[in-house]
Amino acid sequence: MDIKPLNPFYTGIVIPDAFFCDRAEETESIINLIENGNNVVLKSQRRIGKSSLIHHIFLQKTILEGYNTLYLDLFGTKSCNDFHVAFQNKLLNAPFAHSTKLRRNFEQMVKGINISLGAVDPLTGRISLPSIGTTPSQIPRIPLEELFGYLEKTKKRNLVVFDEFQQIEYYPERMAAILRSHIQLMNNTKFIFSGSSKHMLNAMFMNRNQPFYKSSSNIDLDIIECGAYEQFVKNCFKQYGKSIETDAVRLVYKLFLGETAPMQETMNCVFAMTDKGATVGIPLIIKAVNVILDSKDESFRSLLNQIEKERTRNTLYCIAAQGIASNLTASVTMKRFGLDNASSVQNALIALQDDNNPIVRKLAKGTYIIDNRMFELWIAREGNYLDLKIDCADSRFERQRILECPPINPFTPKD
Numbered sequence: 001m002d003i004k005p006l007n008p009f010y011t012g013i014v015i016p017d018a019f020f021c022d023r024a025e026e027t028e029s030i031i032n033l034i035e036n037g038n039n040v041v042l043k044s045q046r047r048i049g050k051s052s053l054i055h056h057i058f059l060q061k062t063i064l065e066g067y068n069t070l071y072l073d074l075f076g077t078k079s080c081n082d083f084h085v086a087f088q089n090k091l092l093n094a095p096f097a098h099s100t101k102l103r104r105n106f107e108q109m110v111k112g113i114n115i116s117l118g119a120v121d122p123l124t125g126r127i128s129l130p131s132i133g134t135t136p137s138q139i140p141r142i143p144l145e146e147l148f149g150y151l152e153k154t155k156k157r158n159l160v161v162f163d164e165f166q167q168i169e170y171y172p173e174r175m176a177a178i179l180r181s182h183i184q185l186m187n188n189t190k191f192i193f194s195g196s197s198k199h200m201l202n203a204m205f206m207n208r209n210q211p212f213y214k215s216s217s218n219i220d221l222d223i224i225e226c227g228a229y230e231q232f233v234k235n236c237f238k239q240y241g242k243s244i245e246t247d248a249v250r251l252v253y254k255l256f257l258g259e260t261a262p263m264q265e266t267m268n269c270v271f272a273m274t275d276k277g278a279t280v281g282i283p284l285i286i287k288a289v290n291v292i293l294d295s296k297d298e299s300f301r302s303l304l305n306q307i308e309k310e311r312t313r314n315t316l317y318c319i320a321a322q323g324i325a326s327n328l329t330a331s332v333t334m335k336r337f338g339l340d341n342a343s344s345v346q347n348a349l350i351a352l353q354d355d356n357n358p359i360v361r362k363l364a365k366g367t368y369i370i371d372n373r374m375f376e377l378w379i380a381r382e383g384n385y386l387d388l389k390i391d392c393a394d395s396r397f398e399r400q401r402i403l404e405c406p407p408i409n410p411f412t413p414k415d
């Protein structure tokens with residue numbers, strides 16, 4: 001029998017089924033697509049739950065029993081070489097590849113050239129492979145062709161996930177074309193390409209001129225529905241002899257715009273602060289949010305310090321204050337927030353949306369928000385208007401949803 005965790009609100013990406021909220025439909029759709037021979041592109045904004053969903057899928061019976069699974073996070077990889085080493089390490093260390101010729105050959109290669117690759121495990125005699133970032137440049141590489149080729153020969157089928165897949169577009173090589181040449185020939189292995197840059201993934205998979213055009217089925221992961229999250233949270237509290245008011249769960253949901261990561265982080269903290277038999281109300285939620293903001297004080301302060309130009313910082317403060325900010329270059333707005341002129345605001349917006357460290361996200365034409373809601377709340381607290389953000393959480397949520405998923409009203413012919 002599984003041991004009950006001390007806290008049912010997980011903050012990592014591997015979550016036991018019993019504490020995984022919802023996503024039943026998405027799980028079924030993705031498994032169905034894979035079972036029917038399709039590759040999948042899984043997209044969502046940041047912190048919604050892509051990586052956790054992938055690990056959840058790995059734990060489902062069909063996948064657990066029918067597939068070898070391999071998960072590779074490409075965040076931080078910068079070149080084809082980084083990809084190659086990371087993929088090779090993952091594959092050679094995967095339990096299903098342990099006693100294989102591929103692995104033995106690699107160990108022979110390493111011994112042959114006598115380089116230091118870290119420790120040899122005294123129990124198994126196996127060499128522990130270096131993790132990405134610490135890889136010596138001389139590490140022998142099994143050609144990609146052979147690595148992918150190995151996957152085609154395994155008895156069980158394989159499910160390989162490349163998370164943050166859009167990262168390959170930053171490599172100096174034409175990595176998409178290189179990968180396509182291998183992947184398109186594969187039958188025994190299916191792929192999930194996952195990532196948080198919707199526009200880049202759309203460009204990669206929906207653009208006729210791109211190597212991955214139409215190669216995969218698309219799944220857009222939305223926020224968990226409020227009702228489903230409410231049920232989940234109440235049930236988690238109940239299992240431990242605690243309870244939580246509906247309004248309290250709704251405040252967390254609306255305040256964090258339905259984003260799973262900060263909601264779970266807050267619930268984890270609230271749960272830890274609640275005694276058995278007690279009921280959580282809104283005041284405890286606010287207390288927990290403050291505790292979390294305290295814990296992030298140093299990192300948010302340093303994020304702010306990285307922004308050198310005062311104009312850029314003022315633009316950021318302006319967006320934080322407005323929440324959903326538009327008309328940033330209108331003279332009233334610029335005057336109110338001490339912004340110099342329209343072109344310096346435009347430059348600030350470009351700097352704040354840097355692909356490598358996006359602090360601001362464009363929500364719609366001329367409309368911007370701070371990408372990390374927790375950071376926005378922290379700025380609000382520094383400016384003494386956190387209460388206002390909490391009071392307006394409901395209306396902010398509604399406005400953001402409409403802008404994010406605008407209703408479409410196609411013209412209906414009269415007859």
Ligand SMILES: Nc1ncnc2c1ncn2[C@@H]1O[C@H](COP(=O)(O)OP(=O)(O)OP(=O)(O)O)[C@@H](O)[C@H]1O
Pocket residue numbers: 010011012013015019020021022023044045046047048049050051052053196260261262264
């Ligand atoms: N269905 C779920 N049930 C419970 N907790 C979840 C669920 N989905 C996500 N979480 C929690 O939310 C956090 C964020 O999820 P995850 O890292 O999977 O999101 P992501 O979309 O991959 O984010 P990023 O874009 O930053 O990589 C995780 O720490 C996890 O604990």
Ligand SMILES: [Mg+2]
Pocket residue numbers: 050051052163
């Ligand atoms: Mg992720």
